[in-house]
Amino acid sequence: MSFERLCRWPAALVMAFLFAAPLGVIAAYSFLTRGAYGGVEHPWTLDNYARLLDPLYGSILLRSFWIAGVATALCLICGFPLAMFIARAGRRKNLYLALVILPFWTSFLIRIYAWMFLLRDTGLVNTILLATGWVREPLPLLYNDGAVILGLVYGYLPFMVLPLYAALERQDNLLLEAAADLGARPLDVFRRVTLPLVAPGIRAGTILVFIPCLGAYLTPDLLGGGRTVMVGNLIQNQFTTARDWPFGSAASLVLMAIGVGLLWSATRKEGADIL
Amino acid sequence: MKRALALYAVAAYAFLHLPLLVLAAFSFNRSRFMRWEGFSLEWYQAAFSNPQLMEGASNSLLIAAIATILSTAIGVLGAYGLWRRRSRFLSASLYLSLLTPEIVTGVSLLVFFQWIFRVLDIRLGMHTVILAHVAFSIAYVVVVILARLQTMDATLLEAALDLGASPSEAFRRVILPVLGPAVAAASLLAFTVSFDDYVITSMVAGVDSETLPMAIYAIARRGSSPVLNAISTLIVAGLGFLTLASERLRRR
Numbered sequence: 001m002s003f004e005r006l007c008r009w010p011a012a013l014v015m016a017f018l019f020a021a022p023l024g025v026i027a028a029y030s031f032l033t034r035g036a037y038g039g040v041e042h043p044w045t046l047d048n049y050a051r052l053l054d055p056l057y058g059s060i061l062l063r064s065f066w067i068a069g070v071a072t073a074l075c076l077i078c079g080f081p082l083a084m085f086i087a088r089a090g091r092r093k094n095l096y097l098a099l100v101i102l103p104f105w106t107s108f109l110i111r112i113y114a115w116m117f118l119l120r121d122t123g124l125v126n127t128i129l130l131a132t133g134w135v136r137e138p139l140p141l142l143y144n145d146g147a148v149i150l151g152l153v154y155g156y157l158p159f160m161v162l163p164l165y166a167a168l169e170r171q172d173n174l175l176l177e178a179a180a181d182l183g184a185r186p187l188d189v190f191r192r193v194t195l196p197l198v199a200p201g202i203r204a205g206t207i208l209v210f211i212p213c214l215g216a217y218l219t220p221d222l223l224g225g226g227r228t229v230m231v232g233n234l235i236q237n238q239f240t241t242a243r244d245w246p247f248g249s250a251a252s253l254v255l256m257a258i259g260v261g262l263l264w265s266a267t268r269k270e271g272a273d274i275l
Numbered sequence: 276m277k278r279a280l281a282l283y284a285v286a287a288y289a290f291l292h293l294p295l296l297v298l299a300a301f302s303f304n305r306s307r308f309m310r311w312e313g314f315s316l317e318w319y320q321a322a323f324s325n326p327q328l329m330e331g332a333s334n335s336l337l338i339a340a341i342a343t344i345l346s347t348a349i350g351v352l353g354a355y356g357l358w359r360r361r362s363r364f365l366s367a368s369l370y371l372s373l374l375t376p377e378i379v380t381g382v383s384l385l386v387f388f389q390w391i392f393r394v395l396d397i398r399l400g401m402h403t404v405i406l407a408h409v410a411f412s413i414a415y416v417v418v419v420i421l422a423r424l425q426t427m428d429a430t431l432l433e434a435a436l437d438l439g440a441s442p443s444e445a446f447r448r449v450i451l452p453v454l455g456p457a458v459a460a461a462s463l464l465a466f467t468v469s470f471d472d473y474v475i476t477s478m479v480a481g482v483d484s485e486t487l488p489m490a491i492y493a494i495a496r497r498g499s500s501p502v503l504n505a506i507s508t509l510i511v512a513g514l515g516f517l518t519l520a521s522e523r524l525r526r527r
Contacts, residue, residue, distance in 0.1 A: 003442035004359040011353025011413055015368040018410035022387035029386060078287065085284040098522065103291050105518040107471045109488050110507040114294035117499045124297060127309040157291065215376025217474055222495065232378045239382045239478070249386070252379040259374055
């Protein structure tokens with residue numbers, strides 16, 4: 001065997017046994033019946049997938065799409081001006097970019113906890129609001145969909161800013177000047193020159209934010225307050241308290257299929273450079 | 276326009292950084308409430324004498340250290356192999372593993388381990404956590420190393436081979452020295468993702484393997500506490516330092 005092949009072996013083995021095989025097992029389980037004491041039993045069935053369309057679970061799926069969609073839209077709205085600022089920052093570009101990325105690598109869990117600390121009834125925001133007399137009772141800032149969306153925007157904003165920045169950076173400023181010289185107003189320049197040029201960056205950022213938001217578990221779990229807010233919580237619940245592995249497996253596969261499908265349809269247009 | 280953009284940027288950076296800075300500031304507060312009563316290190320003392328946090332920290336350090344060594348070794352070799360020759364299965368599974376929601380990775384590993392345990396008499400514990408961590412951090416290592424290999428001068432390798440070096444010698448004496456900083460960067464990254472993971476770990480951990488993020492999660496679930504602010508500040512400072520070091524090495 002050639003040396004290069006030998007090099008790939010350990011990685012291929014790990015990925016086969018600890019990534020592909022586990023996915024294969026839940027794929028198989030998703031067609032089985034729930035056992036009396038957890039576990040799985042025969043016969044083979046499609047019931048688990050059908051149950052995802054049941055209004056009770058379908059609404060969780062829909063709400064996940066809604067929450068992830070709103071969070072992605074907010075990331076785009078908040079991220080665009082920031083990416084523009086960085087792209088025009090000249091020599092300090094790298095520093096500003098690093099400041100966007102840095103929080104992403106400092107413990108996701110603790111970043112969520114920081115928001116719990118700020119938003120609780122006795123948290124900093126409510127304390128300030130009460131002390132200044134703006135409100136009489138603490139506002140219910142935590143444990144609702146709004147808090148989940150805030151947490152997702154905070155968590156995944158860098159994934160939006162990076163591709164937007166890359167696209168804005170590539171854009172030729174002469175085009176903007178030409179448009180302005182030819183009499184386009186700033187808003188027209190933005191709409192008819194900048195936007196079409198950064199469209200690939202917008203698409204990439206949208207995909208990169210939407211996919212992890214849709215599959216989020218920890219953010220809705222902690223900031224949503226223990227209700228089954230999103231699909232991620234539904235899946236976790238099936239493997240812990242509800243002990244319905246086949247149903248949880250089916251939900252996992254559907255979630256993954258949606259992510260892969262979205263990425264596939266996006267990369268088909270752009271070529272593979274989104275990765 | 277320029278002023279407005281700069282003002283906006285200040286607000287955006289505040290949004291990104293203030294939550295952690297505020298958390299850190301209050302970890303030095305003598306009071307356990309939202310009132311500043313003077314500087315104090317008592318919560319740090321409390322964190323260091325909290326058995327749950329300390330056991331979690333030592334478990335996390337051990338797991339992250341072993342997982343980092345294994346995933347760096349496997350990932351560097353794998354990236355080199357992929358750079359020389361494409362492998363559809365390996366690259367597809369690596370990218371797919373980055374794309375898979377953590378909760379799905381977690382439950383699939385849990386189900387897989389339970390399935391194996393029906394045959395072999397072992398249980399969830401340190402070893403399953405380490406295996407899981409190796410599996411999900413390899414992709415990060417490969418991405419960093421491949422990026423470096425792609426900017427490398429490939430003629431170096433050809434020259435070594437033409438001059439009669441065996442492929443393994445060429446790897447050891449030409450490629451590895453060039454990759455040096457990238458390998459260090461990749462291992463720091465692997466350490467960070469391993470040390471920080473909660474979702475996958477919580478699914479495959481046993482009674483003897485509660486990690487620091489699991490301990491933090493348990494305390495955060497009960498409500499916040501200044502002890503948590505203190506340990507969080509230490510972790511953020513530590514991981515932030517590692518990330519900066521990793522970035523520096525990668526750019527070399």
